[in-house]
Amino acid sequence: MPFIPLEEHLPGITGLLEYRKDTAAPIRELTQILLRGPSSLTEGERELIATLVSYRNECTFCTTAHTAAANVLLGEETTSAMLKQDINSAPVSEKLKALLNIAAQVQQSGKNVTADLIQNAKEKGATDLEIHDTVLIAALFCLYNRYVDGLSTVTPTDPAFYNGLGERLKANGYNRLPQGYDHLKNKP
């Protein structure tokens, strides 16, 4: 049960974004820019970064939601599953592996990111902006995961909920999430 009164039909982050709409607006905007804005990383690749960080923070709602979004965007479920077990054996590019290894350190502490990890990413073709965005996406999901779990929001157990959410995150992105709320009412 959430620690503060949230609308019962809005689990996980969705209830928090409704609880305080003025803080929700910039959070949504930042997420939309980073995960759906113009980038040399695909939307699927960026959702994999979000998935990895949420998984390592053990945030079940965020992990399941962004796994679903990544799977929908990638058109398969293998990569997100393998990534959680071992970044370096996941079927992604060497560049993305290098970026995911940076994200994995950011999840623990910014101070854990080493010059060697950065050098490796650059050698695998990562641009400065891709490195920047990887660090900021990883940091953003450290915010989300703490926000969602720190207020003890509800975590649905029905896989259909997350599949529907993943489809909506592909179709609508993050700015327009409120428009998906009508659907959420039917899938608590």
Next chain:
Amino acid sequence: MPFIPLEEHLPGITGLLEYRKDTAAPIRELTQILLRGPSSLTEGERELIATLVSYRNECTFCTTAHTAAANVLLGEETTSAMLKQDINSAPVSEKLKALLNIAAQVQQSGKNVTADLIQNAKEKGATDLEIHDTVLIAALFCLYNRYVDGLSTVTPTDPAFYNGLGERLKANGYNRLPQGYDHLKNKP
């Protein structure tokens, strides 16, 4: 030396906010709402939450900057110093102690926030919104600290730099930080 090319005269977060202005805008807006917007917590109290989380994340730039801001807002330097050693012996209200103890858990993981910590905060007079904002401020500084250290930004060593920054954060808040950049150029 930063891992990506940042303007040399803009240390810590300031260079990152200049590097990608489209992501900087919502980050600034969120910070302005949470730390300077209308609230039953004073600006000084909210800066203490930011200080505690940054300190525990060992982010020297953010810790020193928000310590300076808190000190300027509170008009003294004792509280921020004592807080870092022991929350419960700091000269703050019982309500703020309870909220700071929640923030300290959020710094580690959202999952560490217990119903007992929330109950204690409510018993000490904390409102739902204060609890919400405490969790979100703590989560936001987990983002900032990782962003600043994960890209290896420059940390000035001159206390005068942070004192000047603290004064500007009191006078201008976060949305208007860019207007302080002219001053920063003289205090690297």
